[in-house]
Amino acid sequence: MREQAVFHLEEHGQTERSQWVLDSPNPPPLWEKIFTSVKETILPHGNKFCFSSKRKTFRGRAFSCFQNLFPIITWLRDYKASEFKDDLLAGLTLASLSIPQSIGYATLAKVAPEYGLYTSVIPPLIYAVMGSSREIAIGPVAVVSMLLSSLVPKVEDPVANAHAYRNLVFTVTFFTGIFQTAFGVFRLGFLVDFLSHAALVGFMAGAAVIIGLQQLKGLLGISHFTSKTDVISVLASVYKSLHHQIASGEKWNPLNFVLGCSFLIFILITRFIGRRNRKFFWLPAVAPLLSVILSTLIVYMSRADKHGVNIIKHVKGGLNPSSLHQLQLHGPHVGQAAKIGLICAVIALTEAIAVGRSFASIKGYHLDGNKEMLSMGFMNIAGSLTSCYVATGSFSRTAVNFSAGCQTAVSNIVMAVTVFLSLELFTRLLYYTPVAILASIILSALPGLIDLSEACYIWKVDKLDFLACIGAFLGVLFATVEIGLLVAVIISFAKILIQSIRPGIEVLGRVPRTEAFCDVTQYPMAISTPGITVIRISSGSLCFANANFVRERILKWVSQDEDDPKEATKGRVQAVILDMTNLMNVDTSGILALEELHKRLLSRGVELAMVNPRWLVIHKLKLAHFVDKIGKEWVFLTVGEAVDACLSAKIARA
Known part of the structure; x- marks a missing residue:
């Protein structure tokens, strides 16, 4: 009785965790992503500092926004005479090269x-x-x-x-x-x-x-x-x-x-x-x-x-x-x-950001x-x-600016003023x-x-x-x-196209003395569960470019396991578990491929389970009613839970 109670609690916890996957919030719509992106670019940290606090006056909110657009406002308040001395020397040295x-x-x-x-x-x-680099030197x-x-x-x-x-x-x-x-x-x-x-x-x-x-x-x-x-x-x-x-x-x-x-x-x-x-x-x-x-x-x-x-x-x-x-x-x-x-x-941009980041990492x-x-x-x-x-x-002028001991972007201002005076005189x-x-x-x-x-x-x-x-x-x-x-x-x-069309599809096994499921090719000690094939799709997207390849590859593995005498001794494949942890998105071609895979597996008497689909993926699978077709009970949070559930179903059928 005690073992049955423990099993009931574990089953209840597993059902609850699977429901977490199914009830994940819907991803934001495209227009909201674009609006958020623009807001985070123009306003400091989105609207956290501009509008979240009602105590701030309009002037304070405007000043925070200007600080984000014009970083010079932030560091100029603490600017010291010693720093100006270094920037002046760097700017004059920079101008001698820039002219x-x-x-x-x-x-x-x-x-x-x-x-x-x-x-x-x-x-x-x-x-x-407006710039955020202290060392970069601007010009032709x-x-x-x-x-x-x-x-x-x-x-x-x-x-x-x-x-x-x-x-x-x-x-x-x-x-x-x-x-x-x-x-x-x-x-x-x-x-x-x-x-x-x-x-x-x-x-x-x-x-x-x-x-x-x-x-x-x-x-x-x-x-x-x-x-x-x-x-x-x-x-x-x-x-x-x-x-x-x-x-x-x-x-x-x-x-x-x-x-x-x-x-x-x-x-x-x-x-x-x-x-x-x-x-x-x-x-x-x-x-x-x-x-x-x-x-x-x-x-x-x-x-x-x-x-x-x-x-x-x-x-x-x-x-x-x-x-x-x-x-x-x-x-x-x-x-x-x-x-x-x-x-x-x-x-x-490529040259400027590469130059700026290389010197920013040094500082x-x-x-x-x-x-x-x-x-x-x-x-x-x-x-x-x-x-x-x-x-x-410019990489060469930025290197000179850095070597000359510049502290801030004031060296660019000194250089520009020097060049202007040269133009005048x-x-x-x-x-x-x-x-x-x-x-x-x-x-x-x-x-x-x-x-x-x-x-x-x-x-x-x-x-x-x-x-x-x-x-x-x-x-x-x-x-x-x-x-x-x-x-x-x-x-x-x-x-990119080759990697997308031919994504990595790994057969997973449980690493001894752990709960981790890893690629059996990379970890030969990993143990596969008889009658259950665990597959991880190592691609960011299941789309028109790779959906058919993924489907045919999985079906080929299932048929090979059934035809191979060595694998046949372990028992016929009764369940295929798809680990979708790495899958960030799926399109209509990917959904059709999953539906075709499910039908072909069912015709062989093989169940299909999904593990940890990301929120955009599960959202689209629910809209396409694919979750209803395979059954909500075949959606899991972890591979271990999916394997245990498949083993329980196998024992129940036996």
């Missing part, structure tokens, strides 16, 4: 040099107010500049119609900001993840090689150069240009090459010294600016521009002019501008991805209205700056984009990831930037 790099990247983007300087003024100021970068110079010329010719080309660049920048803002507001950061880490490593390496080859134009003093970006076209253009000069009797002047290589070697030596001795961290930072000053003086004093040395000539100074009326939001090129803007938005604080997207979006929208092109976080002095120096500055920044050790690590860990890496690298190198990105995304999607 020559910004001019070089502007020429890489095929716009006038002053637009690179403009891009180092307004976007850093906006980011300093090589990869995005190369993207613009390779994609925008397909729509407008930068030589034949420079004005229209520049306007289209501003329009692309505007769309880049719009997409980045949308990513932050609607929490669409997963779109950035479509470009995997491995693909990004390959893309950056390929872009670095292409950017380096394109600098041969300035380094060799070539006037006619291809607009294509693949390695074959670039090398062919260099050969044809030099061959044409020789064939036409023109004397090739090596002064551009000598001048550029000399200062490239100087910059690389200062970088080597800075890495070997931390006390000289400032030396590689000021080396590019020092190179510009010295080379300009050499050209001016020797009149080398009269002997074949190409110079920048006029650089417009002054405050950023408005470009609001130059945006092409109507006309035939809006769609193409939006497409290029989307590509730039993804690449710029030991969290970088909010959604705030980063919002701040990047707003700064590029503001930049598009003030004659800037796409800005993002010193742009006339850049007239005799040789183009070869800009090429050498860009070349000196490229080694940081090629990470061979990371490529070797990817090959060692995941061969499919390495395939995406090398696909992006070769696509950029031998085709176009778009092809390289497309190849990388296709390979990454193919990897």
Whole structure:
């Protein structure tokens, strides 16, 4: 009698636990998820701090919301004079690197040099107010500049119609900001993840090689150069240009090459010294600016521009002019501008967030991805209205900012003010700056984009990831930037698709002396229960892509167990238990596959049980009346309870 009472209590507890699964609350509707996502992005911690307390005044609630949108309000209250001293030094060091790099990247983007300087003024100021990173340095970068110079010329010719080309660049920048803002507001950061880490490593390496080859134009003093970006076209253009000069009797002047290589070697030596001795961290930072000053003086004093040395000539100074009326939001090129803007938005965000998180982890604080997207979006929208092109976080300048001891985003403000003063006072002095120096500055920044050790690590860990890496690298190198990105995304999607179509389906057994049920292949000591097959679906979703595969695989296992003489001695399969712990979602194709599986198993006299379906799954199965078809008594909270119930049913039938 006592054993019967204990069994009755256990059965009652098991029924109650199964009811917990069946009575789980319905998941929120889609519109509520979207609203919650927007609310959590705009308001601090949803509405916990803005509206939960009735004691707060409207002013207090508004201030809390502004604190979330503008992090500078939080940390500026505790800002100290000692921190400003560090930020001032870091900002001035950063400006010494940003000024020559910004001019070089502007020429890489095929716009006038002053637009690179403009891009180092307004976007850093906006980011300093809205961004959550303390170290990241904002401005034009090589990869995005190369993207613009390779994609925008397909729509407008930068030589034949420079004005229209520049306007289209501003329009692309505007769309880049719009997409980045949308990513932050609607929490669409997963779109950035479509470009995997491995693909990004390959893309950056390929872009670095292409950017380096394109600098041969300035380094060799070539006037006619291809607009294509693949390695074959670039090398062919260099050969044809030099061959044409020789064939036409023109004397090739090596002064551009000598001048550029000399200062490239100087910059690389200062970088080597800075890495070997931390006390000289400032030396590689000021080396590019020092190179510009010295080379300009050499050209001016020797009149080398009269002997074949190409110079920048006029650089417009002054405050950023408005470009609001130059945006092409109507006309035939809006769609193409939006497409290029989307590509730039993804690449710029991927680079900025990767840079920001790497330095945030060193300092030991969290970088909010959604705030980063919002701040990047707003700064590029503001930049598009003030004659800037796409800005993002730069790894080389961020490393300099970090080494210089920056404490907060004030270093970005100091840098922006310094660049603005340079625009006001010193742009006339850049007239005799040789183009070869800009090429050498860009070349000196490229080694940081090629990470061979990371490529070797990817090959060692995941061969499919390495395939995406090398696909992006070769696509950029031998085709176009778009092809390289497309190849990388296709390979990454193919990897996901293969894993989705062929999910892991594991046969489980009880590990001795435990209540855990594990994969019998991974744990050979796990014991299977005779007459009961326990299967775990190791997939996040049972959907149209994999439902039929899962159904046929389970039926095949059941039929094999019945036909195999070794398994037949253990008894015919009488129950199949599906562990749905890992299953996050199911669609109509998945439900139809489960219904077909249930019918086929019933025709063989086999019961079907479900274990721990997640709330979205059980909600859909109840709506489809699948739970009623298999019976509520065949839904369990744990695998152990399901096995015990199947054994009890087996004994009762016997």
